[in-house]
Amino acid sequence: MPAQKATTLPVEIWLACWTLCTLQQLRRVSLVCKLFRSLALPRLFREQTLNVSALAWGLGKDNWMDRVRHLHRTAVRLDRLAEGPFPSFVHTWTVTLSRWLMPLSRSHPDIENIHLFDTLNARVLRTFVATLDNYRNLLSLHIELATIDAPLREALESLSKLKELRLRNCHIDDAAGGGLAVDTLEIFQCSADEPIRLASRDTLRILSVNGPAVSSVIAGFGLHVFTKLVSLSVHGMHGTRKGQELFQFLSQCPQLQSLSIESFSGSLPIVTSPTIPLLCNLTGPPAVVQLLTPGRPLATVVILGAPRRDSLRSFCTDISRGTVPLQSLTWPFQHPQFDFLESFMLSSSSTSAPPVFDFLAALSSFFPELKELSLKFPGHMAFRCGGVFHGVSESAPIVVDRRTLVLDDDKAFTGLSLTDDDVSVEPERDDAPSAPIIVKEHINPKPSSSDQEQPVPPFFVSTMEHVLNLIIDDFVSLPPKIEVFRAEEVGSELPPANQHKVLTALVPLYAHLREIQLDARDTSWTRNGDSWARDVAGRREVVKIVPGEKSGEEL
Numbered sequence: 001m002p003a004q005k006a007t008t009l010p011v012e013i014w015l016a017c018w019t020l021c022t023l024q025q026l027r028r029v030s031l032v033c034k035l036f037r038s039l040a041l042p043r044l045f046r047e048q049t050l051n052v053s054a055l056a057w058g059l060g061k062d063n064w065m066d067r068v069r070h071l072h073r074t075a076v077r078l079d080r081l082a083e084g085p086f087p088s089f090v091h092t093w094t095v096t097l098s099r100w101l102m103p104l105s106r107s108h109p110d111i112e113n114i115h116l117f118d119t120l121n122a123r124v125l126r127t128f129v130a131t132l133d134n135y136r137n138l139l140s141l142h143i144e145l146a147t148i149d150a151p152l153r154e155a156l157e158s159l160s161k162l163k164e165l166r167l168r169n170c171h172i173d174d175a176a177g178g179g180l181a182v183d184t185l186e187i188f189q190c191s192a193d194e195p196i197r198l199a200s201r202d203t204l205r206i207l208s209v210n211g212p213a214v215s216s217v218i219a220g221f222g223l224h225v226f227t228k229l230v231s232l233s234v235h236g237m238h239g240t241r242k243g244q245e246l247f248q249f250l251s252q253c254p255q256l257q258s259l260s261i262e263s264f265s266g267s268l269p270i271v272t273s274p275t276i277p278l279l280c281n282l283t284g285p286p287a288v289v290q291l292l293t294p295g296r297p298l299a300t301v302v303i304l305g306a307p308r309r310d311s312l313r314s315f316c317t318d319i320s321r322g323t324v325p326l327q328s329l330t331w332p333f334q335h336p337q338f339d340f341l342e343s344f345m346l347s348s349s350s351t352s353a354p355p356v357f358d359f360l361a362a363l364s365s366f367f368p369e370l371k372e373l374s375l376k377f378p379g380h381m382a383f384r385c386g387g388v389f390h391g392v393s394e395s396a397p398i399v400v401d402r403r404t405l406v407l408d409d410d411k412a413f414t415g416l417s418l419t420d421d422d423v424s425v426e427p428e429r430d431d432a433p434s435a436p437i438i439v440k441e442h443i444n445p446k447p448s449s450s451d452q453e454q455p456v457p458p459f460f461v462s463t464m465e466h467v468l469n470l471i472i473d474d475f476v477s478l479p480p481k482i483e484v485f486r487a488e489e490v491g492s493e494l495p496p497a498n499q500h501k502v503l504t505a506l507v508p509l510y511a512h513l514r515e516i517q518l519d520a521r522d523t524s525w526t527r528n529g530d531s532w533a534r535d536v537a538g539r540r541e542v543v544k545i546v547p548g549e550k551s552g553e554e555l
Contacts, residue, residue: 045089051096052121053145061401064111071120076412082131090135096144113404133158140164148172172196187213195220210235218249226253233260251275261288294321302330312358316366325369332376360476370479377463377489437543464489472505482510486517494518503532504545
């Protein structure tokens with residue numbers, strides 16, 4: 001008997017289909033009928049974005065009226081969002097306000113009614129703070145360019161389900177209180193006049209502090225032990241006193257597994273092995289890495305700033321003394337520690353090998369279990385000279401724009417299309433892979449004993465290209481178990497044809513390779529059977545490697 005046609009389509013199938021829709025497409029679907037609307041609304045409201053600062057940026061006489069209308073619609077939307085069931089749908093909010101030092105009316109004397117923008121800005125801020133406690137299911141909140149004062153702090157404390165709080169470029173005016181029961185706290189380039197107590201030490205798992213508020217955050221937590229903190233990132237520790245504060249804080253974090261310390265300066269204290277004994281992921285300058293690696297189960301190390309050439313071997317020895325084999329290493333070659341142009345232009349009779357050759361030659365012996373290697377190259381330093389200062393001429397008389405607007409909440413959306421104010425419009429993407437590019441395997445003969453001396457690259461070859469040639473020609477070897485290899489050079493992009501040559505050379509040499517990145521665009525080649533693919537410029541590029549003949553061609 002023929003199968004009976006289903007009279008209804010299960011909701012699960014609709015939801016599975018709609019996960020492939022953009023938010024703009026989902027808005028259109030929600031207008032079809034009440035059923036579709038009831039299914040689509042929770043997804044449409046799950047992530048909300050409010051950005052007042054973007055409307056103020058670049059505001060002028062040619063666009064101020066459109067910007068004011070847009071901000072008016074934002075204010076009306078915010079009012080209506082707080083009504084009915086909508087707040088319960090919101091799980092993530094990204095809010096960028098406008099904490100400027102003076103009203104726009106003072107910075108735009110050529111626009112008579114620019115005060116309308118200031119008035120609407122104040123309205124948006126009041127509504128946001130007054131209605132924030134309605135969003136009882138909010139899990140993640142990102143606030144930028146705001147002042148965390150007593151009313152906003154009180155509203156934050158009412159969000160019982162909040163797990164993630166990220167503050168960027170804010171002034172924390174009210175830092176007192178018992179601390180929010182969040183898992184994640186990020187404070188980026190914020191200021192405070194007193195110790196900051198925003199998160200509970202009993203729930204905090206991830207803490208990231210960048211900028212002048214580092215000491216205020218550490219002081220706010222006091223000497224209490226963090227029983228759940230597993231990830232810590234700090235940026236801006238300068239001076240011996242702040243260094244002592246940080247390492248004292250580390251002694252209060254016995255469960256810490258991931259640590260990132262950027263731009264550290266000052267003398268380093270003595271750190272005993274019981275401090276952060278579970279540390280397995282470390283990012284920091286060479287001195288910090290060398291201090292904290294021995295005796296700890298570090299599997300991942302990211303070095304910020306290249307070690308000194310004269311201490312390269314002792315540095316590698318220290319970071320190989322962890323209690324587990326190193327699995328992932330990011331190694332930068334940076335100015336001025338490594339002057340590549342000078343090193344590479346050494347004559348062939350010189351007995352001093354360039355530092356990159358020293359490091360790569362020792363890599364396999366120090367880290368035989370390494371599975372991920374990222375090499376970061378500085379590129380060519382750009383110099384800018386010349387330039388003309390024209391001076392300041394006598395200003396022309398200001399022509400004042402005296403136009404005005406009548407703002408009516410009931411008519412805010414009259415004549416508005418679906419795409420107006422839409423920040424979710426996504427570019428069209430072609431996911432269909434193009435025909436595979438067939439390339440032949442690149443096989444070089446083993447260099448003879450007379451060829452073992454490292455070749456001097458021509459002047460026009462970039463540092464990264466020279467290093468890749470060293471590896472391809474087997475002058476130096478990667479660790480035998482390498483799975484992920486990344487190489488990127490600032491301001492340089494390896495042409496696709498050259499990337500194909502690297503693929504065809506490395507794949508036969510290293511059987512475990514599954515990912516290769518060869519530029520700074522975060523577009524990695526990934527293995528798929530006997531082919532490799534990457535997503536670039538909205539398309540999927542596929543390379544298939546076939547057996548080839550021996551070749552000595554360089555990149």
